[in-house]
Amino acid sequence: MTALASTQSPSRAAAVQKIVSPGGIEAWLVEDYAVPIVALEFAFKGGASQDPIGKPGVATLLAGMLDEGAGPYDAEAFHRALDEDAIELSFSADRDLVSGRMQTLARNIARAFELLQLAVGKARLDSEPFERVIGQISASLKREVNDPDHVAARTFRSVAYANHPYGLPVRGDLATLPTLTRANLTDMRARVFARDTLKIAAVGAIDAATLAARLDDVFGALPAKSDLDPIAPIAFSGEGARHVVRIDVPQSAIRFGRQGIARADPDIIPAIVVNHVLGGGVFSARLFREVREKRGLAYSVWSHLTTFDHAAMLSGGTSTKNERAAESMAVIEGEIASLSESGPTEEELDKAKKYLIGSYALRFDTSTKIVAQLVHLQTEGYGVDYLDERNRLIAAVTMDDAKRAARRIFGDGKLLVAVAGRPEGM
Structure with a gap:
């Protein structure tokens, strides 16, 4: 049991180190050598609420494409590289964030951060995985067309936040998914992936100095400032209906x-x-x-x-x-x-x-x-x-x-x- 989990610990906060890399990137770190594993998670502000007007689903599609080929590796080679060293890497988008998470054995830290760097900064967004991921999202949406739980939830959200990004489907819809383009993804990445909104945490068998250096490797080349569209505050609507x-x-x-x-x-x-x-x-x-x-x-x-x-x-x-x-x-x-x-x-x-x-x-x-x-x-x-x-x-x-x-x-x-x-x- 970690110090953060133990109800006997006098302070969970005391187990967390705030570190700043040489390049100025901040992260929260909990060192724990009980098992030789390192877990890392990070998030950028600007999820589905930043989707272009009339094109919901861009943030979700971008998240789905980041591990589908990067740098010198096409999709198949990238996944093979992850599998060879038992590295887990995934990305997701919600209404306010685009997030990523990585888990690796401590002995494979160098390789894990190398592949993470490629995914964050050099995802290829190739046409074959692009069409495949759109097809996967479309298939999921088609299954939900007559699923009452999904229909009720989608209807609820669209009324509660009508004419606002929060009222739109995070994964897009069947009518507009075919209109999404690679240019939409590159634009989203350029506007959202920046150091000013980046939040990072790491837990496991890694020390502060090693983590700090790796963070600069992965995130140091990103733009200093994001270019997010302003999102207006919105009150809940439809009460009584x-x-x-x-x-x-x-x-x-x-x-x-x-x-x-x-x-x-x-x-x-x-x-x-x-x-x-x-x-x-x-x-x-x-x-x-x-x-x-x-x-x-x-x-x-x-x-x-x-x-x-x-x-x-x-x-x-x-x-x-x-x-x-x-x-x-x-x-x-x-x-x-x-x-x-x-x-x-x-x-x-x-x-x-x-x-x-x-x-x-x-x-x-x-x-x-x-x-x-x-x-x-x-x-x-x-x-x-x-x-x-x-x-x-x-x-x-x-x-x-x-x-x-x-x-x-x-x-x-x-x-x-x-x-x-x-x-x-x-």
């Missing part, structure tokens, strides 16, 4: 939500605790008890607080028989109204705080989880001290804090609801 997409399936997929609380808001910690009481994914959550256990309406039901760089929302979902969709939503809305009006009980508040504090260590029980958490904290603007402060902040949440946060996130109880299926009574 219901949107039904008819699909001939026996169950309806439901998405619901409303305006949330920004990650820098003083009430974000109480809001996290209150959301856990509502639908935090554990047996003690109200929605689990009322929707699943008491009434048998659904197998799974959840709620979540999401904070983007320029928006925030409370969202949730479930799937249920068509004939019980209206009843399920009535129960969900009733619990939200109750929490807004009265807040949680003392027992609920105590259980939520204990669970959130006790389960935090599970985010740090592997090297890959640790680097993911450290990069996540950096991209969301937290300092390393948050590793220690987080649980203390949760423990300090009072009933007054919880009631205030409940009133803010649940408000008048009006929800945007998107349903895919053949729901009765909706």
